[in-house]
Amino acid sequence: MNAPQTAIPVPRAAEVPFVRLDAADRRLMGEVFGAIERVAGVAAFTMGEELETFESEFAAWCETDHAIGVSSGTSALELALRGLGIGRGDEVIVPTNSFIATAEAVTATGATPVMVDVDEDTALLTAAIVEAALTERTRCVIPVHLYGRSVEMEPLLALCRDRGLRVVEDACQAHGSRYRGRPAGTHGDAGCFSFYPTKNLGAWGDGGAVVTADAELADRIRLMRSHGEGTRHHHEMAAGTHRLHSLQAAILSVKLKRLDEWNENRRQAAATLRGALAGSDLILPEPTSADGDHVYHLFVVRTPDRDALRAHLGERGVSSAIHYPTPIHLQPAYADGAASRGDLPVSERLAAESCSLPIFPSITEAELESIADAVGSFSP
């Protein structure tokens, strides 16, 4: 009797994950476990030495004077704004092509986020876009170094200096990205970072930091992150809890030592992808220059056939994502804002056409080849 015929499974191309986190690096894991054991051994879980050590290391890495560890990138933005005295009645200009946290932080202070569009080529804010949105209530601008690419800061800083506006940089995706030699986060009054696990520098949970060269602002933010408590049981302001946990600080100290190397791996992976995809119909990320460095937190390509591209990649085992499918001004949370559909067309087009391809420091040549092959065999 013949054996029943069964379908022979077609071998699937190697799975390419969207990100690969720390568990794949045994040596790193060993060091992190050592740091966790050290913190657990002394049972100092909030504030204290581990936090102070990480803060001074991170400030030095950012080539600035102060870093204040806080509970998330969102808290970093909120505390930076509050520390600068932004609040009710003020307007803060925010690019709508960002993660919602950029606007949420403004809302949390009581100020109004004024959503504006971005430049078509870089997907970032420009001085001209900001200038067109200024009113007599504008107090601050938040340039977002989105995807890891630095915003062109000089014209923006000149405009803000002229008009007496504060600049809070959202560098949550841009650890180490430089503009004219200086790291993201150190151009304006304050720079805000997220240590969400998938970020270029990621904690094992939530975390964030504000960096600044302004000692008084740093002191205010230090107060605000922990109940406004100046000396024990003496609360100078009602501010809540926004602390970076000591465990996270200890983990971040271990990982910070590798961050330059990881950013370089991302840049090399991006160069490989850029070369391999050069002949495709996709719009690739703008090439970088001294004025617009990139640390490739994300490698975002564009095509009008985005959803078909993603389905095609998925069938070939290549993960992808969208950053972001809905611009902030079209989120239900901001339905009562001044901008509505059609008002900010570049960002709305980016939301419809952008596709983030996998990129992470440990991505292999074979994985990059799988991405290029999958994109290469796509025809809309």
Ligand SMILES: Cc1ncc(COP(=O)(O)O)c(C=O)c1O
């Ligand atoms: C551009 C941007 N801003 C702000 C944030 C907020 O950071 P967190 O998630 O740590 O609050 C993020 C994080 O996803 C981000 O990507």
